[in-house]
């Protein structure tokens with residue numbers, strides 16, 4: 001990806017972060033998922049009084065996109081309120097691995113828009129997928 005494309009996707013993640021529903025942690029996360037066709041799906045974290053049902057920003061974005069019929073993704077950018085780059089949690093890595101290719105770039109940005117890029121496979125090596133269910 002070109003630098004301007006990366007920065008544009010990080011900007012979309014900042015917009016998504018505005019929608020965060022975080023009455024418990026007060027920690028906002030936004031994700032912007034880019035399809036191979038060039039559409040962007042936003043996601044935010046949505047918390048719950050029972051804590052466990054909380055949905056991360058990344059999964060909100062993936063589930064919105066998949067519901068709309070999308071199956072092919074080119075990149076995801078994630079941003080939070082932290083000074084550190086926001087890496088997806090383990091559950092979100094697994095969900096991304098269901099739909100995204102191993103070499104897909106995951107752009108982990110901090111609150112100032114500085115970012116690090118990892119491939120999905122670097123974030124979740126030897127991931128369990130449907131190939132592992134073959135007999």
Ligand code: THU
Pocket residue numbers: 022025027029044045046047054055056057058087088089092
């Ligand atoms: N969170 C995300 O939205 N994405 C991540 O990858 C890490 C954690 C959210 C969940 C919860 O609302 C808050 O951040 C604190 O864990």
